[in-house]
Amino acid sequence: MENNLSLELRNISKTFPGVKALSGVSFSAVPGKVCGLVGVNGAGKSTLMNILGGIHQPDEGGDILISGEKVVIENPKSATDHGIAFIQQEVQAFDTMSVYENILASDLNKWRKKNSFILDRAAMKKEAQKYLDILDSPIDVDAPVYSLTVGDKQIIQIARALSQGGKILLFDEPTASLSDHETAKLFEIIKRLKAQGHIVFYISHFLDEIFELCDHVVILRDGQVVGKAEIGDINKEKLVEMMLGYQIEGSAHTRSGSIGEVIFKAEHITGEKLPKDFSFELHRGEILGVWGLLGSGRSELFNTVLGIDRMVDGKLWFRQNGELSEISQKDFYRHIGYLTEGRHYDGLFLNMSIGQNITSSNLEQFASKGLGILNTAKEHVEARRLMKDVNVKAIDENMKVSKLSGGNQQKVIIAKWFLKNPEILFMDEPTKGVDVGAKNEIKDLIFQKAENGTSFVIVSSELEEIMSLCDRIIVIYEGRLVGEVEKEDFSKENLMRGIVSQEGKNEEK
Structure with missing residues (x-):
């Protein structure tokens, strides 16, 4: 260098x-x-x-x-x-190609044998290995990229940047999609690159x-x-x-009212893979956290409860007309909202307007009886009201949602579900990829709704966030319930205790 x-x-x-x-x-x-x-x-x-x-x-x-x-x-x-080289949040990789082909993909013509269309694969492997050695990575250059973890794909992206002369x-x-272990490994690589003079x-x-x-x-x-x-x-x-440009109040959220009766109960539910014999209950107006390490089955728990994945055993109970009675996954879905983890994948219609995204959760509200013709004027009014309620920063409701920042896109999804006004709102990583200002706005919106009786079930990978948001946290490990912690006992040690105990049992077997 x-x-x-x-x-x-x-x-x-x-x-x-x-x-x-x-x-x-x-x-x-x-x-x-x-x-x-x-x-x-x-x-x-x-x-x-x-x-x-x-x-x-x-x-x-x-x-x-x-x-x-x-x-x-x-x-x-x-x-x-x-x-100059970019290492993007969304990993840029060709899954059907090998590691060495991915690393050198920016200029494959350079590796063709003289007067031939055939690639000199031996030379390519040697060159790719050189950059993996710089990063002290044990990844096999012959491995197909689809077989690698997200963290290993990130390393390949860095190796590609170096192969292009990246200084x-x-x-x-x-680290947006990396586990704690993969993040630690990435940090080691960045420190190595720093020491090498990049x-x-x-x-x-x-x-x-x-x-x-x-x-x-x-x-x-x-x-x-x-x-x-x-x-x-x-x-x-x-x-x-x-x-x-201003200070954020550091004081914890204090409830003005008490949490209500049990509104929902999952009893011994088992999915095709995960979860396994999982039971929990949710109270009216409660913010319940679901916490576990990456791959513990948090999202699978949501998908099984909500009928996205098949439930092979167990029962769901929901309070209707004052009575807690058994309910099917399909019927339960009508009473809830679901903010998914991947807003670009299954949370938003990116090429549609903010207004159309907001009203998409409850189009019946805007359709005429009989013919079902949408009252677009009414849609615009409601969209503007909800944009104001959740503080979406945009020119107007006609702006394409793809043009918004991550925090504003997330608030559009929240506005969409607030329009439906469900009794329970499931949220998978509600503040993922948003800045500190938007995080605090989203947390305040959740608190306000909970005070008005909406119940929340929230998955978050960020310990500080889930402890600041929730009234109670249940801990999941390998699809099983291994702990439950009340707000007054929140700490990293208490949340980890069930996981550490379960890992110890696994080692004894």
């Missing part, structure tokens, strides 16, 4: 029609340090990274300097030629990661740099305040 490598941004601005996305952004980065880039959704992080990646061109008057020389990054190939590496929310940018909504991994941090708000700091000179509270 060249010793004089550096990156400097001077007065970078970017204007889109009617929007000033960046304004006078200036900062520098040097090898051997990880630079954290933070800001709420819409702060300008993505626009800035897209300028470095050659997707957008900055306004006139700004300069990008690499190793002291001004450069013009006209397109993504130009970015690659200048040694300036931009990590954009790289410039590393790290973007994340998980502020604990910023403090663990980064050497210094640049804070963006409304398209401007509002702060720069060495990581040892700033704490989380100050960082959040700079990102938002």
Whole structure:
């Protein structure tokens, strides 16, 4: 790695029609340090990274300097030629190809034998192995990529960036789909790249990661740099305040009323794979957390209860007309809402408007009797009301939902289910991939609804979040209920106790 490598941004601005996305952004980065880039959704992080990646061109008057020389990054190939490489949140991999083919996929023609269409696979494997060795990764170069974990696919994406001559590496929310173990392994690799003299940018909504991994941090708000700091000179509270422009109240949520009677009960339910003989109950107005390690069966529990997956044994009970009576999965689904983990996959109609997404949960409300013709004027009124209620930041209800930030997209899904006004709302990772400001808004919306009698069942991988949100937490391990913790006893140790105990039993067998 060249010793004089550096990156400097001077007065970078970017204007889109009617929007000033960046304004006078200036900062520098040097090898051997990880630079954290933070800001709420819409702060300008993505626009800035897209300028470095050659997707957008900055306004006139700004300069990008690499190793002291001004450069013009006209397109993504130009970015690659200048040694800039992205490691995206969504892993870019060709599942049907081998590891070595994936690592060298950006220029397969380079590996064709002289005067032939045949690839020199022996040379390719040797080259791919070189980059895996740099990352100290034991992944087999011959393995088909579909057989790998998400974490291993992330490593392949980094190896590909290095094979393209990547010296300036931009990590954009790289841990969003990784387990704790895979995240720890990724951090080891980033620290290794730092030691090898790469410039590393790290973007994340998980502020604990910023403090663990980064050497210094640049804070963006409304398209401007509002702060720069060495990581040892700033704490989380100050960082959040700079990102938002105001302080967040740190006090815990206090209920104004008591939790009501049992509204739902799952009794000895078993799915085709998971869960296994699982029982729990939910009270009216209660916020119940479901916590477990990645792969423990949290999402499978939701899918089995809600009839998405087949229930092979067990019973569901739901309170109707004052009586708790047995109910089928199909009938139960009519009484609930379900915010899924993957909003882009099965949570939103991305090419439709905000208004159409919001009203999609209860179209009967807007249809005429008999012919079933939609009253679009009424739809627009309700969509605008709910956008205001959940604070969706957008031009109007006609804006395509795909144009919104992650936090605003999540609030559109919440608005959709609030329109239906279900008695129970199941939420799988409700704040995944949203910034700290949107997280607090979503939490407040949940608290308000719970106070009004809506019951919630919430899955979250973030311990701090689930403890701050919930009244009670049940713990799942390998599809089985292994613990239940009341709010006054919330701690990481108490939540882990059931899992550790079960792992000990498994080792004894």
